Amino acid sequence: MSWLPPDDEDEDVPYGEYADHTVRTRPNPKANKPRTKRRPEHTDAVIGTITGVDRGRYSVLVAAGADPETPKEHEVTAARARELRKTSIVTGDRVQLVGDTSGGEGSLSRIVGIEDRTTLLRRSADDSDRVERVMVANADQMLIVVAAADPEPRVRLVDRYLVAAYDAGIQPLLCITKVDLADPEPFLEHFAGLEVPVFRSAMGDEPLAAIQDALAGQTTVFVGHSGVGKSTLINALVPDADRATGHVNMVTGRGRHTSSSSVALRAQTPGRERGETGWVIDTPGVRSFGLGHVTSDGILRGFTELAALIEACPRGCSHQDDAPDCELDAAIADGRLDATGASRVESLRRLLK
Ligand SMILES: Nc1nc2c(ncn2[C@@H]2O[C@H](COP(=O)(O)OP(=O)(O)OP(=O)(O)O)[C@@H](O)[C@H]2O)c(=O)[nH]1
Numbered sequence: 001m002s003w004l005p006p007d008d009e010d011e012d013v014p015y016g017e018y019a020d021h022t023v024r025t026r027p028n029p030k031a032n033k034p035r036t037k038r039r040p041e042h043t044d045a046v047i048g049t050i051t052g053v054d055r056g057r058y059s060v061l062v063a064a065g066a067d068p069e070t071p072k073e074h075e076v077t078a079a080r081a082r083e084l085r086k087t088s089i090v091t092g093d094r095v096q097l098v099g100d101t102s103g104g105e106g107s108l109s110r111i112v113g114i115e116d117r118t119t120l121l122r123r124s125a126d127d128s129d130r131v132e133r134v135m136v137a138n139a140d141q142m143l144i145v146v147a148a149a150d151p152e153p154r155v156r157l158v159d160r161y162l163v164a165a166y167d168a169g170i171q172p173l174l175c176i177t178k179v180d181l182a183d184p185e186p187f188l189e190h191f192a193g194l195e196v197p198v199f200r201s202a203m204g205d206e207p208l209a210a211i212q213d214a215l216a217g218q219t220t221v222f223v224g225h226s227g228v229g230k231s232t233l234i235n236a237l238v239p240d241a242d243r244a245t246g247h248v249n250m251v252t253g254r255g256r257h258t259s260s261s262s263v264a265l266r267a268q269t270p271g272r273e274r275g276e277t278g279w280v281i282d283t284p285g286v287r288s289f290g291l292g293h294v295t296s297d298g299i300l301r302g303f304t305e306l307a308a309l310i311e312a313c314p315r316g317c318s319h320q321d322d323a324p325d326c327e328l329d330a331a332i333a334d335g336r337l338d339a340t341g342a343s344r345v346e347s348l349r350r351l352l353k
């Protein structure tokens, strides 16, 4: 059974070392869609989506109709093929499966390839560390959960999530919890120029319908500091998560055993035009969110209209307040940027620092 090695935890595999080097050294300015290595074609492979990883075993959801032998939607347990030993495979990845894909008791399938990713959320151990770790693949949105109080909200932390989202090409959303404890508006002022959708949540008065509108038909990764109420929110949105994933302990993030990997949970979004369900990816146990791998080009992806202006800046311009002849200041002065634009410049400058 050579294809059953005791795999390492995926979180420990530095993506950068194994990534396609052309991706890392020649970033595409228009998008950030790192390619995954193409494996030899397995024509009979079944495509599934990773919903969780635990000690080298992947939970893979195979959609209805994707597997001719088992047409119903079903969950498969899989291990990586030996040749993918050093490749990071994370929650949200779409993978090619061969072998026993029935999902039957005790069955084990084999992952032989990864489909191209649309987005890839990464972090480094700390800001000086350029080695990136992949966290979540193919997320469309990032819901940043922050509390109005207890713990005290920090602008810088939200900025860091925003940078990671923009760098990954993921649309950020902001949910401020515990608005029953403190007025969130002064804090939210800092993000007013960004045009990030904001949800305000209180205990027992969560804006579930509005969040469901945003989740419908999308894959949304939830991030937030411990204690902000992320689990409370996810429980309210995904009350039957253990049924959807087929695992115990994957619902709340509480009582989860040592695995710190992300899990995908299906949220019902009934009656929404964009879809009757949406995927929520919970990211427990992420203590640090290092941005050592992020470049200013990555941040500028969230500011396309400003990126166009910056083309006219002097060579080597830092685009900060004190930068001589920065085109951003010129555009504010001559009205090409209105008040909203000026506020976005302020945000961009904060993120670039
Ligand atoms: N007052 C108030 N308390 C809340 C609200 N949302 C969550 N809480 C409480 O805040 C505490 C932390 O909530 P959790 O949902 O466990 O927070 P978490 O972000 O998942 O934190 P970890 O489990 O540490 O990752 C709990 O005691 C919740 O009952 C809210 O809107 N208002």
Ligand SMILES: [Zn+2]
Residues within 6 Å of the ligand: 310, 313, 314, 317, 318, 319, 320, 323, 325, 326, 327, 328
């Ligand atoms: Zn400039």
